[in-house]
Amino acid sequence: MHNAASSTGALRITLKECDNGQPIWLRVSMLFDAPNASFIPDTHLVYDKTGFLHVSKETPPPDLVKGVQMINARELAVLPLLFDAHTHISMCGGELHADKRSAALLRQPATILAEAQRRAQCALAIGVGGMRDGGDKDGVGLALSKTSRIPVEKSHMPLVMSPGAGIHRKGRYGGFFCSPIEDHASLDDVVANRFSNGADHLKIVPTGIINFKKGEVSAAPQLNAREISLFVSLAHREGKMVMAHASGSEGIGNSVEGGVDTVEHGYFVKPEQLEMMADKKIAWVPTFAPVYRQVVHADIMGWDDLVRGQLQRILDDHAKSLQYALRAGVRVLIGSDAGSYGVSHAFGLVEEMRLIEESGMSTTDVLATVCYHNISHLAPSLPPRLIKPGHPATFLVTSSSVAASVKHFRDPLVIVGGQPRSVPESTDLL
Numbered sequence: 001m002h003n004a005a006s007s008t009g010a011l012r013i014t015l016k017e018c019d020n021g022q023p024i025w026l027r028v029s030m031l032f033d034a035p036n037a038s039f040i041p042d043t044h045l046v047y048d049k050t051g052f053l054h055v056s057k058e059t060p061p062p063d064l065v066k067g068v069q070m071i072n073a074r075e076l077a078v079l080p081l082l083f084d085a086h087t088h089i090s091m092c093g094g095e096l097h098a099d100k101r102s103a104a105l106l107r108q109p110a111t112i113l114a115e116a117q118r119r120a121q122c123a124l125a126i127g128v129g130g131m132r133d134g135g136d137k138d139g140v141g142l143a144l145s146k147t148s149r150i151p152v153e154k155s156h157m158p159l160v161m162s163p164g165a166g167i168h169r170k171g172r173y174g175g176f177f178c179s180p181i182e183d184h185a186s187l188d189d190v191v192a193n194r195f196s197n198g199a200d201h202l203k204i205v206p207t208g209i210i211n212f213k214k215g216e217v218s219a220a221p222q223l224n225a226r227e228i229s230l231f232v233s234l235a236h237r238e239g240k241m242v243m244a245h246a247s248g249s250e251g252i253g254n255s256v257e258g259g260v261d262t263v264e265h266g267y268f269v270k271p272e273q274l275e276m277m278a279d280k281k282i283a284w285v286p287t288f289a290p291v292y293r294q295v296v297h298a299d300i301m302g303w304d305d306l307v308r309g310q311l312q313r314i315l316d317d318h319a320k321s322l323q324y325a326l327r328a329g330v331r332v333l334i335g336s337d338a339g340s341y342g343v344s345h346a347f348g349l350v351e352e353m354r355l356i357e358e359s360g361m362s363t364t365d366v367l368a369t370v371c372y373h374n375i376s377h378l379a380p381s382l383p384p385r386l387i388k389p390g391h392p393a394t395f396l397v398t399s400s401s402v403a404a405s406v407k408h409f410r411d412p413l414v415i416v417g418g419q420p421r422s423v424p425e426s427t428d429l430l
């Protein structure tokens with residue numbers, strides 16, 4: 001007799017009933033082949049806590065599944081875990097109260113770290129297997145980076161790559177997640193400080209942010225191209241990448257000229273700058289979600305219809321830039337900026353996936369980016385995690401309608417090392 005499970009909730013119950021030490025045999029509607037950005041219909045998977053034993057359209061060999069009941073997971077798809085290319089794990093994105101957000105940043109680092117650890121575990125339970133952080137000034141990301149270097153099957157933590165504190169100029173934008181250049185005698189000393197603290201990459205802040213009220217980046221850039229280029233050469237000497245927070249065409253221009261590895265946000269990027277990024281193999285992380293959330297929460301933020309309209313226009317132009325970037329061959333990575341105002345961890349990434357899809361990236365390319373290209377581009381030294389025999393049985397299950405649109409990505413069931421993760425009791429910390 002076969003078991004059937006047509007929802008992730010039903011599958012969770014069936015997996016519990018089948019938990020008797022024998023391998024699990026799943027027949028799923030769709031398997032996502034992330035490196036090739038394609039769905040393979042009607043696939044059999046056999047796994048146990050040692051890893052995948054069989055992944056094929058063919059039924060497994062009889063001796064592998066002797067006495068094992070097949071679970072017919074109709075209407076379900078299996079994918080690798082997601083990787084978020086831009087987060088701030090030290091901050092709760094769902095906290096909308098401005099005073100509470102500020103107060104949270106003033107707590108003891110140990111308190112912020114303990115909370116961030118629970119936040120990361122919660123994000124894992126809903127599908128985020130790793131993230132590249134955009135920085136915090138309390139050592140939270142660095143501490144998580146150290147513990148998360150053990151494989152997720154043992155650590156039960158998503159991979160966290162951290163730059164430590166971001167790098168900005170004293171008194172300029174970024175004080176809540178950066179330490180200033182002026183704390184050190186030279187740019188060389190700034191970089192030496194970050195890498196001696198264990199930074200996985202550098203986060204520099206060459207520009208301010210969008211002045212939402214004015215609908216433009218009104219402040220002058222913080223770093224010029226020569227300074228940026230020095231940061232890049234110092235980081236590359238250590239084999240590390242530079243992520244650059246840059247919005248506004250002047251600061252983006254400096255970042256591209258300076259040769260950063262990734263442009264973060266990139267609002268108001270010009271077509272010729274995108275072409276240069278394609279030529280210089282500079283990746284772009286457009287982060288639609290933080291600006292989209294300003295539109296969603298316009299009332300709480302005190303934005304009137306005029307400002308709201310301006311923000312929507314900025315998002316529409318950003319979508320056009322994304323389409324241009326894809327045509328020009330820019331490597332677009334997907335990061336949510338989770339932790340920033342209104343952008344929750346994990347849910348924010350799923351929202352970013354939807355916004356990127358709506359802006360013109362194909363469904364399979366969105367999924368291939370979050371399941372494969374984000375991590376392979378940003379952590380090229382890590383072995384890829386694939387749904388293949390010999391790899392750990394760590395993956396997620398969601399509705400097979402996700403093949404038609406990422407807006408059907410919901411209620412993921414996360415399996416780590418062959419074991420389902422429980423649904424978090426609360427997601428308030430995200």
Ligand SMILES: [Zn+2]
Pocket residue numbers: 086087088134337340
């Ligand atoms: Zn950020």
